[in-house]
Amino acid sequence: MTKKLKWLAAAALCTAAMGAQAEVSQVRIWAAACATCHGTGGQAQEGNESLAGKDKDEMFQKLMDYKSGRKPATLMHQLTAGYTDDQLRQIAAYFAGQKK
Numbered sequence: 001m002t003k004k005l006k007w008l009a010a011a012a013l014c015t016a017a018m019g020a021q022a023e024v025s026q027v028r029i030w031a032a033a034c035a036t037c038h039g040t041g042g043q044a045q046e047g048n049e050s051l052a053g054k055d056k057d058e059m060f061q062k063l064m065d066y067k068s069g070r071k072p073a074t075l076m077h078q079l080t081a082g083y084t085d086d087q088l089r090q091i092a093a094y095f096a097g098q099k100k
């Protein structure tokens with residue numbers, strides 16, 4: 001490999017790594033909006049549902065049911081309305097991956 005090609009390969013790898021990093025922190029920003037009630041990292045205080053370590057698909061389904069109004073709620077209807085389906089899927093995956 002020529003010096004220039006090696007440099008290009010390194011730059012491409014670096015860009016890919018930065019992209020992955022940006023995706024993780026984006027989800028964390030969305031998830032931070034849930035922390036007030038569901039706890040930092042999904043571990044809630046008494047009286048609120050903890051989300052950490054819950055089943056990803058079940059959580060996503062609940063969020064979609066709140067969004068569509070199928071599931072009764074006091075606040076989660078409004079909250080979920082602010083996210084796209086894909087964002088909710090990513091948020092559910094994020095909390096599912098947190099330690100209980």
Ligand code: HEC
Binds near residue numbers: 037
């Ligand atoms: C202002 C407080 C508050 C915030 C912020 C909040 N929630 Fe909730 N969440 C609730 C309450 C209260 C419930 C119970 C349902 C209801 O009354 O709306 C709930 C229920 C849930 C449930 C169902 C729990 C279960 O197993 O029954 C999930 C999942 C959930 N919230 C996820 C989220 C996510 C993800 C976010 C961030 C995008 C979020 N919540 C932000 C208050 C909040």
